Amino acid sequence: MKIINKIEEMHNYIDKIKRNKKNIIGFVPTMGALHDGHLSLVNIAAEQCNKVVVSIFVNPIQFGQNEDFNKYPRNTKKDIKLLRTTKKVNCVFMPEADEMYSSDFATFVQLENQMPKVLCGITRPTHFKGVTTVVCKLLNIVKPDKLYLGQKDMQQAVILKKMIMDLNYKTEVVICPIVREKDGLAMSSRNSYLTPDERNIAPILRKALQLGESMIELGERDSQTIIKEITRKIKETNAQIDYVEIVDPDTLLKKERIAGRILIAAAIYIGSTRLIDNTLIELKENN
DSSP: OEEEOOHHHHHHHHHHHHTSTTOOEEEEEEOSOOOHHHHHHHHHHHHHOSEEEEEEOOOGGGSOTTSSTTTSOOOHHHHHHHHHHHTOOSEEEOOOHHHHSOTTOOOOOOOOSSGGGSTHHHHOTTHHHHHHHHHHHHHHHHOOSEEEEEGGGHHHHHHHHHHHHHTTOOOEEEEEOOOBOTTSOBOOGGGGGOOHHHHHHTTHHHHHHHHHHHHHHTTOOBHHHHHHHHHHHHTTTTOEEEEEEEEOTTTOOBOSBOOSEEEEEEEEEETTEEEEEEEEEEOOTTO
8 A cells, every 4th residue: 555645746656557547546535534434435446446545634724714623633543554454545645734735825616606605514614615625636636537425424525526527527426325333423533522421412413314214204295394303303402503404415405395305414513513414315206
């Protein structure tokens, strides 16, 4: 497993791989603090591609002014060991911030539609501008055939899919299922912030979304009625709600009625830790 820190060296490495037209590059971008959710992306990439590249880069420009950039968990040695153990990763790209962003860096990539302005974008207005910019740079550096993203960050995945289409990248986006703890909590690097008491409360987010799923299975089709019940369930604890929404999973526009494919997405705060989760539902025509 090769470890590369410099963009120029990464270009040269990728150029060598690309000389063999049979090589298919799968790319898993991460911010480190790796867990089984990240490893599931690596496993799926390895099944579909013969070359797997993982990036580890805590991207400063996707954090807001009062967010957790400085305390975001970092354990590079553990991450590298974990990736080596898989025996499925060919290269890890680990640049420093000044390698990605020079002191006079002035170019950003940003969607101008509603996608970055809803859901997480309401309370994190600059977040997705940082995400699209860094992934645009990473795609130019790694030149992958396939990009592997987790459904837990569904809004991010939808935004990146739109950016890739609009900018004519020849990269296929593969959105992979959410990996959960035994009690249903979606795996996240930020789960490490939770105190033991907070960790006991955290599964309420998944339970509330499951309540929404059950209501739909029983025939409820009014989005506001479902949102109201999900909200009520979360409020049984001391968790603070950021948002609960039902949207179209392709456009992120709100859906007033349950029909076709829908995404129930929610974000809550437990103490100072922000957790997100979602569930994707597809109704048959006769439902």
